[in-house]
Amino acid sequence: MADVLEKKEEAKDLLVDKQPKEPLFSKKNRKLLNDPLNDNNPITVQVLGICSALAITVKLYPALVMSISVLFVMAAGNVIVSLMRNFIPNRIRIIVQLVVVASLVALVDQVLKAFVYDVSKELSVFVGLIITNCIIMGRLEAFALGNTVWKSFLDGIGNAFGYAWILLAVAFFRELLGSGTLFGFQIIPDAWYLANGGFYSNNGFMLLPPMALITVGIIIWVQRARNTKLIEE
Amino acid sequence: MDVNKNSYTFLFATAMVVVVAASLSFAATNLKPFQDTNVEQEKMQSILSSIQIQVERSEAPEAYGTYITEAIVLQKGEAIEGQDAFAIDLAKEIRKSDEERLSPLYIADKDGETYYIIPLQGNGLWGPIWGYVSLKQDINTVYGATFDHKAETPGLGAEINTPVFEEQFKGKRMLDSNLTFVGIDVRKGDASTEYQVDGISGGTITSDGVETMILDCVKEYVPFLKEHSGKTATAALISE
Numbered sequence: 001m002a003d004v005l006e007k008k009e010e011a012k013d014l015l016v017d018k019q020p021k022e023p024l025f026s027k028k029n030r031k032l033l034n035d036p037l038n039d040n041n042p043i044t045v046q047v048l049g050i051c052s053a054l055a056i057t058v059k060l061y062p063a064l065v066m067s068i069s070v071l072f073v074m075a076a077g078n079v080i081v082s083l084m085r086n087f088i089p090n091r092i093r094i095i096v097q098l099v100v101v102a103s104l105v106a107l108v109d110q111v112l113k114a115f116v117y118d119v120s121k122e123l124s125v126f127v128g129l130i131i132t133n134c135i136i137m138g139r140l141e142a143f144a145l146g147n148t149v150w151k152s153f154l155d156g157i158g159n160a161f162g163y164a165w166i167l168l169a170v171a172f173f174r175e176l177l178g179s180g181t182l183f184g185f186q187i188i189p190d191a192w193y194l195a196n197g198g199f200y201s202n203n204g205f206m207l208l209p210p211m212a213l214i215t216v217g218i219i220i221w222v223q224r225a226r227n228t229k230l231i232e233e
Numbered sequence: 234m235d236v237n238k239n240s241y242t243f244l245f246a247t248a249m250v251v252v253v254a255a256s257l258s259f260a261a262t263n264l265k266p267f268q269d270t271n272v273e274q275e276k277m278q279s280i281l282s283s284i285q286i287q288v289e290r291s292e293a294p295e296a297y298g299t300y301i302t303e304a305i306v307l308q309k310g311e312a313i314e315g316q317d318a319f320a321i322d323l324a325k326e327i328r329k330s331d332e333e334r335l336s337p338l339y340i341a342d343k344d345g346e347t348y349y350i351i352p353l354q355g356n357g358l359w360g361p362i363w364g365y366v367s368l369k370q371d372i373n374t375v376y377g378a379t380f381d382h383k384a385e386t387p388g389l390g391a392e393i394n395t396p397v398f399e400e401q402f403k404g405k406r407m408l409d410s411n412l413t414f415v416g417i418d419v420r421k422g423d424a425s426t427e428y429q430v431d432g433i434s435g436g437t438i439t440s441d442g443v444e445t446m447i448l449d450c451v452k453e454y455v456p457f458l459k460e461h462s463g464k465t466a467t468a469a470l471i472s473e
Contacts (some may be wrong), residue, residue: 089242096249103253107260114267117275118290 003188032154036162039229043166044220048134053167054212056126060183063171065112065119067164069127071157073104074136078105078156081144088145097140098131105130135159170215179208239451258281279442282379283365284341284348294441300351303340306331310456323354324361327449336453341367348376351454358438360384362393366402372458375417378402390439401430407451414455416448 022029042048080100081088088096109127112120120127130136137158144152144194173180178200180188190196205211224230235241277293281300288296304318309332318337325336340352345389353364364380380400385391390399402417406427409415418429419440432440 087235087236087245089245091237092242092246099249099253103257106257110261110264110268113271114264117268119273180331 009023011120020177028152029077031192033158036159042159044223049163052126057171057174057212058207059175060171062119062122063167067167069108070163071160073130074160075156076104077101078144078152079149081140082152084150085145101136102131110120173215177203254470273355277450280350280365283350283367283377284343285377300341300343301339302342305338307336322353327354342355345446352452353450355442357382357385357442362442373406373408375402375405387437390436393431432466
């Protein structure tokens with residue numbers, strides 16, 4: 001029944017050239033949110049923003065703070081650029097985008113320093129490097145400059161979540177296998193460790209950047225095996 | 234309106250810069266008090282850590298009030314008035330001449346024992362390094378030390394802020410048998426005497442930085458401490 005209704009709606013989309021009012025979460029808009037999570041994931045499919053994915057995924061908490069920061073910068077940046085899209089002089093549009101992103105990042109950096117000081121020390125330069133995160137510039141240039149505010153907002157949120165879930169998945173495995181904890185809470189019982197007469201030892205290699213790359217690689221492998229759309233000829 | 238005209242482009246860029254500058258400085262000014270509190274709390278946490286008291290950053294001010302009984306400022310080996318020891322920026326002081334240099338000293342009381350906490354500031358390989366070293370009442374034996382750095386190489390020089398490196402300093406001596414200040418030798422291998430600790434493999438320049446920092450900073454305090462802690466106590470402890 002739902003399928004039929006959806007098909008009807010699609011048909012209507014095709015018939016009517018200009019819709020006077022599109023519902024907030026129309027199929028197209030939902031696609032903006034869903035697509036970056038899987039089919040068009042910025043990290044695993046477009047392979048952007050790898051640098052920070054390697055650097056700050058040793059522990060879950062910093063990865064979470066980083067994800068929230070990127071979510072804010074991406075959503076706000078998309079909205080601001082989309083609001084200004086008809087006023088931005090074409091010749092300096094990249095500079096304008098950079099200024100928007102850089103000011104948002106500077107703001108995030110200040111807020112982190114004020115309220116989550118320890119995490120901000122851990123993230124150190126990587127907060128500043130959000131500016132150079134290709135995902136953000138890519139979305140501003142490719143999407144926000146040509147689309148309405150609401151759509152750009154959804155696109156920003158969608159891509160940020162696409163980035164965030166990969167970051168958190170990588171951090172989950174690295175913290176669990178590398179430190180035996182999750183969000184700082186001990187998961188592997190003390191008695192299991194070799195030092196206490198057990199059989200287990202944390203894998204120090206998980207804490208090093210190469211394992212982040214390998215973990216991302218495994219996620220890409222699993223994703224491509226399950227998602228037939230991504231399999232190339 | 235033509236958005237691609239030169240005049241419009243200039244106007245747009247100017248307006249953008251003004252708006253961005255105003256909003257960012259507004260945010261920075263309003264968040265500054267919170268950030269300063271964090272930095273202060275962290276400083277208190279490090280000071281306490283040098284006398285082997287580990288507290289959460291948020292609890293540091295309270296513990297600081299409990300343990301640190303006095304904070305004085307030295308100039309040319311004499312205590313001077315009218316300076317806030319906690320507010321002194323050591324990074325600036327180490328560049329001044331010996332006559333002008335101000336040296337803050339924290340005196341702690343822990344379980345009835347007095348400890349002298351000396352702040353350190355020096356240079357590593359890539360940037361500044363700093364720390365705190367606490368001396369026992371004999372002003373000779375190190376009770377604890379804590380170090381930190383701005384930009385040393387992770388896994389190499391950056392290891393100076395790990396417990397493995399810091400623990401080595403406990404029980405080391407700063408004065409030789411003639412009560413002359415000699416500092417602590419951070420060396421490559423074979424740290425056998427009570428004046429030596431092991432440096433960090435691959436972090437030689439940072440390790441040397443720690444050694445120089447201790448020599449350079451602690452020497453400012455030796456005359457004052459000798460005078461105020463009683464020479465007999467010092468000699469007795471050394472001969473034991």
